[in-house]
Amino acid sequence: MSIADERFIQNCKDILENGFSDVCYDVRPAWADTGEKAHTIKKFCIVNRYDLTKEFPVITLRKTFFKSAVDELLWIWQKKSNNTHDLKSKIWDAWADENGSIGKAYGYQLGIKHKYKEGEFDQVDRVLYDLKHNPLSRRIMTNIYNHADLHEMNLYPCAYSMTFNVTGNRLNGILNQRSQDMLVANNWNVCQYAVLLHMFAKVSGLVAGELVHVIADAHIYDRHIPIVEELIKREPLPAPTFEIDDIDDFYKFTVDNVRLKDYNYHEFNIKIPVAE
Ligand SMILES: Nc1nc(=O)c2c([nH]1)NC[C@@H]1CN(c3ccc(C(=O)N[C@@H](CCC(=O)O)C(=O)O)cc3)CN21
Ligand SMILES: O=c1ccn([C@H]2C[C@H](O)[C@@H](COP(=O)(O)O)O2)c(=O)[nH]1
Numbered sequence: 083m084s085i086a087d088e089r090f091i092q093n094c095k096d097i098l099e100n101g102f103s104d105v106c107y108d109v110r111p112a113w114a115d116t117g118e119k120a121h122t123i124k125k126f127c128i129v130n131r132y133d134l135t136k137e138f139p140v141i142t143l144r145k146t147f148f149k150s151a152v153d154e155l156l157w158i159w160q161k162k163s164n165n166t167h168d169l170k171s172k173i174w175d176a177w178a179d180e181n182g183s184i185g186k187a188y189g190y191q192l193g194i195k196h197k198y199k200e201g202e203f204d205q206v207d208r209v210l211y212d213l214k215h216n217p218l219s220r221r222i223m224t225n226i227y228n229h230a231d232l233h234e235m236n237l238y239p240c241a242y243s244m245t246f247n248v249t250g251n252r253l254n255g256i257l258n259q260r261s262q263d264m265l266v267a268n269n270w271n272v273c274q275y276a277v278l279l280h281m282f283a284k285v286s287g288l289v290a291g292e293l294v295h296v297i298a299d300a301h302i303y304d305r306h307i308p309i310v311e312e313l314i315k316r317e318p319l320p321a322p323t324f325e326i327d328d329i330d331d332f333y334k335f336t337v338d339n340v341r342l343k344d345y346n347y348h349e350f351n352i353k354i355p356v357a358e
Pocket of ligand 2: 241
């Protein structure tokens with residue numbers, strides 16, 4: 083049975099049984115169709131550890147759209163784009179302007195160059211440089227929560243910081259996330275950053291180790307509650323096998339260079355509403 087399923091079931095049970103409801107408060111998010119406020123039940127600070135040497139952390143309770151998730155990951159980390167025209171799915175359309183821009187968020191921040199004694203690097207290239215040249219460094223991290231630019235972002239970054247740590251031949255990482263929509267994007271984000279660790283490890287001569295996911299506000303939206311209640315009653319299936327091609331340059335990866343072999347999942351035919 084998939085370890086990601088176990089974590090997801092545990093997290094959601096904890097939120098539903100012990101979480102805090104914001105239903106009596108005036109909140110920001112709303113449902114686009116009716117304009118009603120989108121309330122949540124939430125838990126403060128959930129930490130999940132995924133050992134990538136054991137299993138790829140994808141859920142089987144419903145299909146995680148792995149290729150779309152990897153496409154969005156590469157849109158942010160490799161293309162460093164903030165324009166939805168460079169993205170295959172429509173998941174960001176609601177937050178884009180008439181030209182497709184989501185503002186100075188995500189990829190835009192990763193692409194900004196900064197000065198170092200070795201020259202100018204953007205955040206991604208600095209990480210890749212340090213993984214090769216300074217693997218013992220405790221300073222290998224990215225942070226896209228740039229306060230100076232928040233007013234020009236259509237949605238503030240949720241998964242905002244990655245800390246990379248090399249231990250022996252293992253590349254471990256901590257993903258810091260301030261806000262998590264458990265049903266829509268929890269496993270989506272976990273799969274993305276597991277793939278990122280695998281890709282960075284591959285191009286740095288390392289193996290992917292542990293992914294630690296720290297979530298400050300882990301919530302389930304009101305309209306998602308009945309869906310989550312049904313999902314977590316399901317019997318998890320075995321996790322698939324993760325495959326990655328031998329590629330030595332991060333910028334040469336495409337979505338087809340990573341695959342899930344024998345990915346079995348439960349049928350799920352509901353279109354999930356996404357709070358805006
Ligand atoms: N409320 C909210 N939740 C989010 O998860 C979220 C936002 N807003 N705003 C920005 C991005 C967009 N994200 C999204 C939005 C939609 C899907 C989604 O609809 N996923 C579908 C499959 C997508 C596909 O067809 O490939 C799913 O069923 O999981 C995923 C991530 C994550 N983010
Ligand atoms: O990668 C992502 C991007 C967004 N989310 C979710 C988390 C929240 O439900 C909303 C953002 O609303 P805020 O009020 O700004 O927190 O988007 C996610 O889970 N993963």
